[in-house]
Amino acid sequence: MQRRTFLKLIGSAGLGAALPAATAKAAGNKAFTGYPDAMGVLFDATKCIGCRKCEAACNEVNELPKPEKPFDDLSVMNAKRRTDAKTYTVVNKFVPVDGRPPVFAKTQCNHCQEPACASACFVKAFTKTPEGAVVYDASVCVGCRYCMVACPFSVPAYEYDEPLTPRVMKCTMCHPRILEGKLPGCVEICPKQALLFGKRSDLIKTAWERIGNEPGRYLPHVYGEKEMGGTNWLYISGAPFQQIGMREDLGNTPAPELTSGALAAVPVVVGLWPVLLTGIYAVSKRKDRVAKEEREAAVAEAVTAAKEKAAAKLADELKKAEAAGKRLADAEARKAVEAYKQELEEKAKAAAAAADESGDESADEKKE
């Protein structure tokens, strides 16, 4: 076995469980750095004018229901909106510095390189395509909505009002159009070139070139280059991202790594518990048996001792009884002998008396 393979096995078997966060990488079986030719979109917040044309195009190409207020009504931007079951993308207006012009930020699925939704889905309804898009397959979806819990950008929405066939709804980067060689709907319509479609690796270069060329216009941060392990939708802005509705506290750990430690505990539990529990059972069973045997031995010993004592006592009693019997017999015999002796004596006395009387009579006869 190669050392690498061995370490991987050790990692997935034990260490992952012992140190969930630290060895998350060791528990996974490969490091994924994204599909090399994956496409993406670069959004430039300094160029967006908040015309909502991208929202309209998105609505049309994805055949989504028409909204209550038309897309040329810009008053909807006065309240912060999010993507929902009928809207794959929204543009929000922010005023980071009072008195300065507003900054617009477009929200849609960021198409993570290692998507949280795909990692969380228990029926593999989400796929990260080699072209860059994260797509959803409604034909296996159970509707548990764990993808919505998992998504750090809070993008997926749900058809809560659909009783029988509710779907998770989110931007597809216009994956079917990309396969046909077309641009995503929003990119195609943008009148200000605030959206740029291209290979993700190229877009990152372009983004840093723009930042480098005009350092006063941009902050030196390409949002999505590293966030949550990197996304295929990238952002550059002059205002801090935190101030235009984008979280900067998400970290750079890809979502699957967050759970790989816990998943690595499964083989440990499955392997260890049955052995350990059977052992504990055997020990407790043996303890019971030993206790039982000891108890039985003690009982047997006590019984034997009692029996012996009883036998000894019985023998003793018998002896005593025998002696007593003998004594009794002797006394009886003596009594009988005495009685006989007395009888004989009395008989002898009587005989003597009779002899005396007859002697007297003969003497009297002689005298006469």
Added chain:
Amino acid sequence: MSHSTQTNKGGMSPLMVVGGIFLLLGLWLTFQRFYGGLGAVTNLDDNNPWGIWIGFDLLCGVALAAGGYTTSAACYIFGMKRFHGAVRPAILTAFLGYALVVFALHYDVGRPWRLPYPIFVSPGTTSLLFEVGLCVFLYLTVLFIEYSPVALEWLGQKRLRNAVHKLTLVLTIFGVVLSTLHQSSLGALFLIAPSKLHPLWYSSYLPLFFFVSSMFAGMSMVIFEGTISHKNFHDKMDEDHLSASENVVLGFAKASCVVMCGYLALKLFGLAMDDNWHYLGTGWGAWFLFELLGFVALPALLYGIGAREKNVKLIRWTAALSVLGIVLNRFNISLVAFNYHLPASERYFPSWQEIGISIFVVTVGVFAFRFIVTRMPIFYEHPDYKESHH
């Protein structure tokens, strides 16, 4: 109620009437849910995809049904034979608990008829929810087999019952393995969302917290359920069960006290690991301490006192407090501290219909429990199988 159930057999006790109303209400809400979709009855939205049907019915349901594996492991694996008479009620509670969890999930997921999909159609093995689903499915099967001797004794199927009874040890071990996995992975579900759960509750130890707390949740629930059963079904209980339940109350109080202390230590360890001490001074910190001190440290102390002084009454009250504490903890993680960063207007609060369905599910459980214990040998041994255990 014990009095009325005995004197009014066939008639309706007030509690039965209330239960009946809940059932009717539940049926009406069920119709609404499947006719109008989730949106018609819930306050769920795109930011708050999980409500009390997950926070209460799933998370609390599974944690409080942990008494099945704790009691059977104590009796059959650790050889604590004096708990024997308490195993059957615990297994029944667990079986009904898990069955109701699965039942309740049919309301929460969008397409419930696809619930077998993760196992049989398209398994997504990278998901913690897959682990939960697979383990709950397998464990429900295990609990069904563990429970089946009761029904088989009732039905007079002697040979089948004896065959199943031989599997006890294997099933118990299998049950502990599966419980370890899904109890912990229910906590691990939230590992993927560190940006949404407040740092005081988010920890890489979440799976461990959920598993360890499930132990005292299960034991407390066994004591709590025993308290209620004693009030209502005392006439059904035989000598073995009565003496076992006394043993269980004292034994589980002591064990819960120890496990709760361990849990507190783990929680402190979690705080230290992520260096979250500074959050304790905030409002969230006060709420966190309220949960930890009021519903873990306090019951641990009371359990300890109750076990030492053999104060069964104190232990029974403590069990209720602990059960409440588990509910609070699971609510905090899935609802209160989840999405803590959102403004109040975007936060979730359950609709009355959601609460209604949750009450309906619990009511179904109570009725099923009552149906079974009044007919089948749960609190007493079937005369044909006396002394046939082990």
